[in-house]
Amino acid sequence: QSVLTQPPSVSGAPGQRVTISCTGSSSNIGAGYGVHWYEQLPGTAPKLLIYGNSNRPSGVPDRFSGSKSGTSASLAITGLQAEDEADYYCQSYDSSLSGWVFGGGTKLTVL
Amino acid sequence: QVQLVESGGGLVKPGGSLRLSCAASGFTFSDYYMSWIRQAPGKGLEWLSYMSSSGNTMYYADSVKGRFTISRDNAKNSLYLQMNSLRAEDTAVYYCARDQYSSGYYVDYWGQGTLVTVSS
Numbered sequence: 001q002s003v004l005t006q007p008p009s010v011s012g013a014p015g016q017r018v019t020i021s022c023t024g025s026s027s028n029i030g031a032g033y034g035v036h037w038y039e040q041l042p043g044t045a046p047k048l049l050i051y052g053n054s055n056r057p058s059g060v061p062d063r064f065s066g067s068k069s070g071t072s073a074s075l076a077i078t079g080l081q082a083e084d085e086a087d088y089y090c091q092s093y094d095s096s097l098s099g100w101v102f103g104g105g106t107k108l109t110v111l
Numbered sequence: 112q113v114q115l116v117e118s119g120g121g122l123v124k125p126g127g128s129l130r131l132s133c134a135a136s137g138f139t140f141s142d143y144y145m146s147w148i149r150q151a152p153g154k155g156l157e158w159l160s161y162m163s164s165s166g167n168t169m170y171y172a173d174s175v176k177g178r179f180t181i182s183r184d185n186a187k188n189s190l191y192l193q194m195n196s197l198r199a200e201d202t203a204v205y206y207c208a209r210d211q212y213s214s215g216y217y218v219d220y221w222g223q224g225t226l227v228t229v230s231s
Contacts, residue, residue, distance in 0.1 A: 002155065034214025038156075045206060045221040046156065052213030089156055093215045099170055100146075100158040100216065 003028060004090055004103035011109040012080045020106045022073045022090030028101060030071035033093040037066055037075045040087045040105075049088070050075060077108070085110045113137040113220045115207045120225030127197050127229070133190040133207030133222060141165075141185040144210035146218065147192045149203040149227075157203075160192070161210060175201075197229045 005023040012018040022035060029035055037050040048057050050066035053073065065076045073092075077084055090103040119131040131147070146161040160181040162169045169181050180193040190207055207222040 032214075034217070036215070036217035038218070045223055046218070047221070048217065048219050051211070051217050051219070052215075055213065057219065091156075091158075091217060097173075099172055100161070102156040102158065105155040 002104040003094055003097070003101040004092060006088075006090060006103035006106045008104070009107045009109065011111055012077075013111045014080055014082065016080050017076060017078045018080060018108065019077075020075045020088050020090075020108070022075070022103050024071050024073075024092060024094075024101075026071065027096040028071075028092045028094040029068065029073055031095055033095075035066065035068050035073035036091045037064075038089045038091065040089065042086070046089065080110055082110050084108060113209065115209065115220060115222035117205065117207045117222045117225035120205065120227045122228045122230065123197055124231050125198060125229055128193070128195045129197065129227060131192040131194065131205055131207075131225060131227075133192075135188045135190065135207075135209070138209070140183075140188040144212075144216060145183060145190045146208045146210055146216075147179075147181060147190075148206045148208050148218070148221075149201075150206070150224075151200070151203040154203075159205075161216070162190070194227070197227075199229050201227065202229045203227060 034052045038046040040046040053068040054066045094101045114136045147159045182191045204224040208218040209220040211219040
């Protein structure tokens with residue numbers, strides 16, 4: 001059971017918009033710690049997608065955006081493309097565990 | 112460009128030990144916190160440990176506390192993970208990661224990973 005809760009899977013057709021939620025608690029997201037998102041393509045290492053709730057590293061398309069409210073965060077992907085098919089993970093810090101925590105991951109399927 | 116290259120993975124028997132290494136290049140290693148993160152087959156990501164840039168501060172996940180030890184050699188641009196008393200559930204791909212900070216630490220660069228298999 002992950003400290004941060006994500007839906008196991010989401011899907012969408014090419015060109016559509018999908019969102020992936022990440023629900024935490026008052027000891028992590030709700031405590032004001034930043035939420036960060038990673039994309040993991042099959043058979044590869046994860047790659048940073050969003051940092052500090054809503055910031056994109058250089059090279060990440062603006063189709064990807066992040067937001068945070070209360071004890072939850074969301075990753076939105078617009079203009080869905082076949083190459084977006086991957087696993088997506090959220091991550092934050094948990095003060096009660098004194099360490100980083102990841103969500104369980106969400107598998108995105110492009111229909 | 113930033114490169115993190117892990118080595119030292121392999122097959123080990125339960126109760127055995129293994130030392131992972133991570134060779135860093137393309138950035139000033141001594142300026143950054145570094146972490147080890149693992150991923151069991153078909154499972155999600157699990158943060159294991161991080162170490163401050165100077166090596167003075169380190170934290171461990173409860174799952175490895177007392178069994179794993181993180182260390183670094185800034186002169187050699189290298190990060191290490193000594194793993195003792197290995198269990199079957201430690202079987203995973205182990206990633207070396209460079210940490211960055213913005214409202215909390217995150218990973219901006221990952222290594223390619225090294226597979227550790229614990230089996231008799």
